[in-house]
Amino acid sequence: MPEMTDPYLFVIIGATGDLARRKLLPALYRVITENAASGNIYLLGAARHELTDVEFRAFVERALADAGHSGPEVKEWCDYQMFYESLHGTDDFSGLAKRVVDIERSHQLPGNRAFYLALPPRVLPDVVSDLGHKGLNKSKGSTRIVIEKPFGRDLSSARALNSLLHDHFDEEQVYRIDHYLGKETVQNLLTFRFANPIFETTWNRDRIEAVEITVAEDLGVGTRADYYDHAGVLRDMVQSHLTQLMTLVAMEPPSDFSADAIRDEKVQVLKSIRGIDQSHVVYGQYTAGTVDGELVPGYLDEAGVVPGSSTPTFAAIRVDISNYRWAGVPFFLRTGKRLPRRTTQIALTYKRAPICIFHGAADDCPASQNVILLTLQPDEGFEVRFELKAPGDPPRIVSKPLYFDYEAEFEAVPDAYQTLLLDVITGDQTLFVRSDEVEQAWSLFSPLLELDIPVHPYPAGSWGPTHTNRDLALWNDEWTMR
Numbered sequence: 001m002p003e004m005t006d007p008y009l010f011v012i013i014g015a016t017g018d019l020a021r022r023k024l025l026p027a028l029y030r031v032i033t034e035n036a037a038s039g040n041i042y043l044l045g046a047a048r049h050e051l052t053d054v055e056f057r058a059f060v061e062r063a064l065a066d067a068g069h070s071g072p073e074v075k076e077w078c079d080y081q082m083f084y085e086s087l088h089g090t091d092d093f094s095g096l097a098k099r100v101v102d103i104e105r106s107h108q109l110p111g112n113r114a115f116y117l118a119l120p121p122r123v124l125p126d127v128v129s130d131l132g133h134k135g136l137n138k139s140k141g142s143t144r145i146v147i148e149k150p151f152g153r154d155l156s157s158a159r160a161l162n163s164l165l166h167d168h169f170d171e172e173q174v175y176r177i178d179h180y181l182g183k184e185t186v187q188n189l190l191t192f193r194f195a196n197p198i199f200e201t202t203w204n205r206d207r208i209e210a211v212e213i214t215v216a217e218d219l220g221v222g223t224r225a226d227y228y229d230h231a232g233v234l235r236d237m238v239q240s241h242l243t244q245l246m247t248l249v250a251m252e253p254p255s256d257f258s259a260d261a262i263r264d265e266k267v268q269v270l271k272s273i274r275g276i277d278q279s280h281v282v283y284g285q286y287t288a289g290t291v292d293g294e295l296v297p298g299y300l301d302e303a304g305v306v307p308g309s310s311t312p313t314f315a316a317i318r319v320d321i322s323n324y325r326w327a328g329v330p331f332f333l334r335t336g337k338r339l340p341r342r343t344t345q346i347a348l349t350y351k352r353a354p355i356c357i358f359h360g361a362a363d364d365c366p367a368s369q370n371v372i373l374l375t376l377q378p379d380e381g382f383e384v385r386f387e388l389k390a391p392g393d394p395p396r397i398v399s400k401p402l403y404f405d406y407e408a409e410f411e412a413v414p415d416a417y418q419t420l421l422l423d424v425i426t427g428d429q430t431l432f433v434r435s436d437e438v439e440q441a442w443s444l445f446s447p448l449l450e451l452d453i454p455v456h457p458y459p460a461g462s463w464g465p466t467h468t469n470r471d472l473a474l475w476n477d478e479w480t481m482r
Contacts, residue, residue: 006141007040007109008425009100013087013127014118015045016059018223019148023179024118025060026067027417031425032077033069034414041425042081044103046096048088056084093130100136111141114175114424120227121150125164132168146175146424149240150231151433154449155442162435175424176433180241180344182416182423184406185376187431189248189346190262192374192382199372200253202350204325209369212332212347212480213245216339218291220460221313225304233283233315237335239445243270244433245376246331249346250321259429263437270440272323276448282468283453284314286338289460296338296460312455313337314464318472332472334479338460344376347480358397368399371480380406380413 010028012020032041045056057078064074085099086092104111115136117127124147131137131145145165152158165174180186193200202208215237221228228236247266254261287298299305299313314336321331349371356365371385383401390396406413423431456465469478 006112007042007107008112008114009042009044009103009109010114010116010421010425011044011046011096011100012116012118013046014116015056015084016047016049016051017118019118020045021059021063022067023417024116024421025063026069027415027421029064029067029069029074029077030414030418031422033073034418042103042107042109043083044099045082045084046087048086050086051084053082053084057082093134093136097134097136109141111139111143112425113139113141114144114146116146116424118148121148121153125161128161128164128168137168137173142173142427143169144173144175144424144427145169146177149176149178150235151176151240151438152442153231153235155439155446158438158442162439166435171435172429174435175429176435176438177420178240178244178433179416179420180376181244181431181433182418182420183376183380184413184419185374185380185382186245186248187419189374190257194253203348205327205329207350208329208348209351210330210332210349211246211249212349213242213249213334213345214347214479214481215241215245215335215344216342216463217335217337218339218342220286220296220338221299221302221305223304225302228313229305229309229311232311233313233335233337234445234448238315238317238333239441242333242335243441243444245344245346246319246333247437249348250326250331252325257430259432262430263434267434267437267440269321269323270437270444272321272326273319273444274322276317276319276444278448278451278453280318280472281448281451281453282314282316282465282471283312283455284336284458284465284468285311285455286313286336286460287457289338289462291338291340291461298460299337310455314339314458316464316468316472330473332479334464334468336458336464339463340461342378343481345481346374346376348372349480358395366397368397373401373480 012024014020028043051059060078060082061074064070083099083103085096087096100113103109115131117124119127137143152161193203247269250269251265252268254265285299288301289296300307300309316332316334319331319333349369352365352369353367356367358366367387372382373385374382381404383403385399385401387397387399390398420431458465
């Protein structure tokens with residue numbers, strides 16, 4: 001892990017919320033315990049709840065215990081390096097500014113700060129302005145601000161939020177977080193491609209027939225109905241997670257492994273997409289069904305969903321990248337809630353041999369196509385499917401995988417938030433989204449928000465509307481999965 005030398009004050013605004021409790025606090029604790037400078041990170045929580053420092057420390061201890069962390073080390077961190085400030089409005093940011101200065105002075109901190117906004121999107125503009133107006137955007141050390149997705153609701157709102165951020169913060173201070181980019185297997189995608197010529201030299205339109213990216217969830221909207229019913233699947237998943245995965249698969253080799261070099265190439269991918277045809281978009285909304293043997297309600301029966309809502313919970317989209325590497329290769333993006341299982345996979349299917357010599361015509365060849373399948377969750381790893389002859393006569397061709405499992409090879413694989421929080425502290429922006437990248441992605445998907453695209457029902461526990469593959473002109477009539 002990167003070295004940390006200078007003490008750091010990590011400020012979570014929204015520190016009593018679900019994201020902080022389940023993800024951020026356990027991840028930050030793992031950063032502390034697995035880093036040589038563990039005594040150098042101080043935490044200031046801020047939220048609307050009226051809590052004392054002692055009460056907030058008890059809240060954090062419970063959150064860490066739920067995540068499997070307990071013992072004297074947890075209590076020591078909470079008791080000596082953790083603080084809380086209540087917030088109710090703009091005036092309270094003066095109190096937050098004073099508390100930040102007091103903590104830094106009393107603990108002789110050099111002014112290195114990060115403000116993590118674990119907040120609903122609708123309040124972000126006010127909080128960004130408050131931080132800037134109270135002078136919390138500058139310090140004697142480094143000051144950074146972390147913004148959760150979704151970044152804006154469309155192109156115009158994303159531009160407005162970027163403009164507001166740049167009024168108070170330099171782009172080098174802004175960390176737009178997409179936790180998918182923190183997954184080890186997502187990061188390894190670049191190593192897999194660019195450190196292995198056996199793959200990179202065939203990673204193009206000459207050899208690849210199609211690319212499929214699936215982010216499937218088996219859960220419904222749960223307690224997020226108030227947010228989700230106004231956002232929908234395009235804003236929640238497609239513009240962020242799936243687009244990020246697509247750019248990593250499709251990007252050209254960067255000049256080096258620096259943040260700007262990598263992000264430059266990702267932006268170029270987005271610029272190569274001329275637009276998305278409405279006929280290549282399928283929306284769906286789950287109805288009652290069975291997931292993992294359990295009866296589950298339909299979307300319209302979930303608590304908090306507006307009666308008669310037409311919000312899509314499923315999307316399948318065909319994207320065509322018009323550059324020299326990928327011209328003519330369809331990229332199929334699919335995501336949805338209440339699908340049969342939780343998984344994130346990228347499949348690259350190779351073209352068939354131009355002539356089939358194995359007792360069949362080219363369109364009826366007993367040899368299957370080669371596939372590279374990268375699984376990002378839950379069973380992180382990858383496999384390469386290839387053909388071989390089974391023993392005996394007459395000759396028979398069978399498909400077999402070469403498989404690599406991360407957990408079997410490496411004992412400890414850090415979770416996504418742990419990786420990204422450490423990157424914030426050490427100032428590495430490689431895995432974060434730049435302003436022009438956000439706007440370029442929205443320029444692709446905002447037009448779809450204006451279109452009246454039908455939303456088809458699909459039963460929970462299925463892989464989406466039955467006609468999805470036909471409408472997308474899916475190259476092989478079915479998706480490649482493991």
